[in-house]
Amino acid sequence: MSLGRIGRLFMPHRWQLAIVTAIIVASSMVAMATPFLLRAVIDKALPERNLTLLVWLVLGMVAVAAVTSALGVIQTWISTTVGQQVMHRLRSDVFTHLHRQSIAFFTRTRSGEVQSRITNDIGGMESVVTSTATSIASNLTTTIATAVAMAALSWQLSLVSLVVFPPSIYLTRKVARMRRAITAQRQRELADLNVTIEEGLSISGVQLSKTMGTGASMIDRFTASSARLIDLELRADLAGRWRMASMNIIFAAIPAIIYLSAGLPMTADTLSIGTLVAFTALQSGLFRPLMGLLGVGVTLTSSLALFARIFEYLDLPIEVADPARPVEIDPSRIQGELRFEDVTFSYPGSDTAAVASVSLDVPAGTTLALVGETGSGKSTTAALITRLYDPAAGRVTIDGIDIRDLRLTDLAAIVGVVSQETYLLHTTVRENLRYAKPDATDAEIEDATRAAQVHDLISGLPDGYDTVVGSRGHRFSGGEQQRIAIARTLLRNPRVLVLDEATSALDTETERAVQQAFDTLARGRTTVTIAHRLSTVRDADQIAVIDHGRVIESGTHASLIEDNGRYAALAA
Known part of the structure; x- marks a missing residue:
C-alpha cells in the first residue's frame, strides 16, 4: 500500500498544514536561542557580574519560552482540527461506501466485522491521523535546528554526537516491522471479539443461548478472545522495548563522552565552560525529538495495517449502484x-x-x-x-x-x-x-x-x-x-x-x-x-x-x- 494514498487524505487541508509547518519551523528557530543565551550567561554575565546583561538574558529566556508555548497552542489547535476533519471524512466515506454495498456483501460478512472496521480500525488510526504530520514536522525541524546549533557551538563535539544515528535508524526499522505484524493480528482479534459481542449480547443471541443452554460456551469464547487480546497488546507495547532501551543507554553515554572529549589536550583550550554546558544541554535536547521522530516512523509503519483494512473496504466494488445516466421520472406519475x-x-x-x-x-x-x-x-x-x-x-x-x-x-x-x-x-x-x-x-x-x-x-x-x-x-x-x-x-x-x-x-x-x-x-x-x-x-x-x-x-x-x-x- 502506497504512503501516497495516505498522504492524499490530507490534500484538502494542505494550506492549514503549510501554516502548521511554518509555525513549527518558527518555534524551533526561536527555541534554539536558549542555549546561546545560556552560554552568554555563563561566559559573560556571571563572570563579569554584569547585572543588566544578566537581566536581559534571563528575560530573553522567558520570552523564548512564552513565544514557543503560544506557537505550540496555535499549532495544536490547527493540527488537531485538520486531523479530526480527516477522521470524520474517513469514517463517513467508509460508512457511505458500505451502505451502498449489495445485500450479498452483508450476507457473507459478519456484522461485528463491519462494526470493527469503522470503530476499532479507524479509532486506532486517530492518533496517527491527528498528530503524525505535525509530529514529523516538529521533531524533524527541531532535530535539524538542534544539529545546526550544535555544529555552530562546536563541530568537533557534533561529530561525537552523530554516532547515535546509524544504530537508531537500524533498530527503529526492525521494531516498526514487528509492530506492523502484531497490529494486523490485534485488529483481526478485535473484529472477532466484536462478532462475539454482536452474536452473544443481541436480543436474538441472548434468547438463543438461554434456550439452547450455550451461555457458558459463549462466555468461554469471549474470555478466550479477550485473553488473546491481552497477549497481543503486551506484544505490541513491548515489541522492541529492549532495543529502544539500548538506545537510551547510548544517549546517556554521549554526555560522558563529550565531557571526556572536552578534556582531551587537542580540545582543552578550544572550549569555554559556557560552550560545553550549552552544547550538553543541546545534545540532551536532541534525544527527545530524535526519538520522537523515530517513534513516529514506528507508529506510522505499524498503522499501515489499519489503513490496509480500511482501504480494503473502500476498494470494494459496488455491485448494485445508481446508473451513470439515470432515467428522469416523477415517481407519483x-x-x-x-x-x-x-x-x-x-x-x-x-x-x-x-x-x-x-x-x-x-x-x-x-x-x-x-x-x-x-x-x-x-x-x-x-x-x-x-x-x-x-x-x-x-x-x-x-x-x-x-x-x-x-x-x-x-x-x-x-x-x-x-x-x-x-x-x-x-x-x-x-x-x-x-x-x-x-x-x-x-x-x-x-x-x-x-x-x-x-x-x-x-x-x-x-x-x-x-x-x-x-x-x-x-x-x-x-x-x-x-x-x-x-x-x-x-x-x-x-x-x-x-x-x-x-x-x-x-x-x-x-x-x-x-x-x-x-x-x-x-x-x-x-x-x-x-x-x-x-x-x-x-x-x-x-x-x-x-x-x-x-x-x-x-x-x-x-x-x-x-x-x-x-x-x-x-x-x-
Whole structure:
C-alpha cells in the first residue's frame, strides 16, 4: 500500500498544514536561542557580574519560552482540527461506501466485522491521523535546528554526537516491522471479539443461548478472545522495548563522552565552560525529538495495517449502484406496470440458478401471487423487483423502464416492501413510522396504522405513539411488529407493493382484517404477494407457481385448479 494514498487524505487541508509547518519551523528557530543565551550567561554575565546583561538574558529566556508555548497552542489547535476533519471524512466515506454495498456483501460478512472496521480500525488510526504530520514536522525541524546549533557551538563535539544515528535508524526499522505484524493480528482479534459481542449480547443471541443452554460456551469464547487480546497488546507495547532501551543507554553515554572529549589536550583550550554546558544541554535536547521522530516512523509503519483494512473496504466494488445516466421520472406519475423479461439470477458462488428464465407480465393495478414450496425462489424473484440483487440475464421493468436505469431512491419511492422478517428501530413507534416518510403528519401516521389494523393497539399503550419499541421491536409480539411494518410501508404510498409473507406472523382473525386492508389499498396499485397459505391469494388476478426458480404454471385460481397441475396439488 502506497504512503501516497495516505498522504492524499490530507490534500484538502494542505494550506492549514503549510501554516502548521511554518509555525513549527518558527518555534524551533526561536527555541534554539536558549542555549546561546545560556552560554552568554555563563561566559559573560556571571563572570563579569554584569547585572543588566544578566537581566536581559534571563528575560530573553522567558520570552523564548512564552513565544514557543503560544506557537505550540496555535499549532495544536490547527493540527488537531485538520486531523479530526480527516477522521470524520474517513469514517463517513467508509460508512457511505458500505451502505451502498449489495445485500450479498452483508450476507457473507459478519456484522461485528463491519462494526470493527469503522470503530476499532479507524479509532486506532486517530492518533496517527491527528498528530503524525505535525509530529514529523516538529521533531524533524527541531532535530535539524538542534544539529545546526550544535555544529555552530562546536563541530568537533557534533561529530561525537552523530554516532547515535546509524544504530537508531537500524533498530527503529526492525521494531516498526514487528509492530506492523502484531497490529494486523490485534485488529483481526478485535473484529472477532466484536462478532462475539454482536452474536452473544443481541436480543436474538441472548434468547438463543438461554434456550439452547450455550451461555457458558459463549462466555468461554469471549474470555478466550479477550485473553488473546491481552497477549497481543503486551506484544505490541513491548515489541522492541529492549532495543529502544539500548538506545537510551547510548544517549546517556554521549554526555560522558563529550565531557571526556572536552578534556582531551587537542580540545582543552578550544572550549569555554559556557560552550560545553550549552552544547550538553543541546545534545540532551536532541534525544527527545530524535526519538520522537523515530517513534513516529514506528507508529506510522505499524498503522499501515489499519489503513490496509480500511482501504480494503473502500476498494470494494459496488455491485448494485445508481446508473451513470439515470432515467428522469416523477415517481407519483408511475402507473406500476411490472414485467420480468427472461430473468435469470444466481447467488454468488452458486452454480444453480435461483431464478431461471422467468417471464411475467403484471399490468398496472393488478395482483400477482407467487406460490411454491419453500426454497423454490419466490422471495428471490421478489427481491429482484427492489434491486436487492441484479439479474445476470434478462431485465425487470416498471412502465417499460429497466429498473437498473432508475436511481435507487426513485425505485424505493415506487416499490414498497413488507417482508416476513420485520425490522424495527430502537426508538418510538412514531419515529419508526416516520422512517418511511420523515415529513409525515400525525394524521397520515394514524391513517396508515388504522389501515394496518394496529392504531387501537398503539393508542392503548401508556405512551401511545411515543412508546419505545425496544431492540429489534421486541416490545411487541411478532404479529404486532408485522402490522407496524405494514403501516410503515403503506405510509409511503408506493405504486408497487411487494408482500413477502407479509401476514405470516398474524393469527387468523388479525390476518383476515389486515388482508381486507390490503385489498382496499391494492386498488389502483400493482401488488406482488408471496404466500404459503393459498387462501390469501385465491383472488389474485394472476398466480404464478415457482419451482426451482422457474415459472411452471400461471393463471387464475380457477384456471389452475382446472388444469389439475402443481397448483392444484398445493391447494389440495
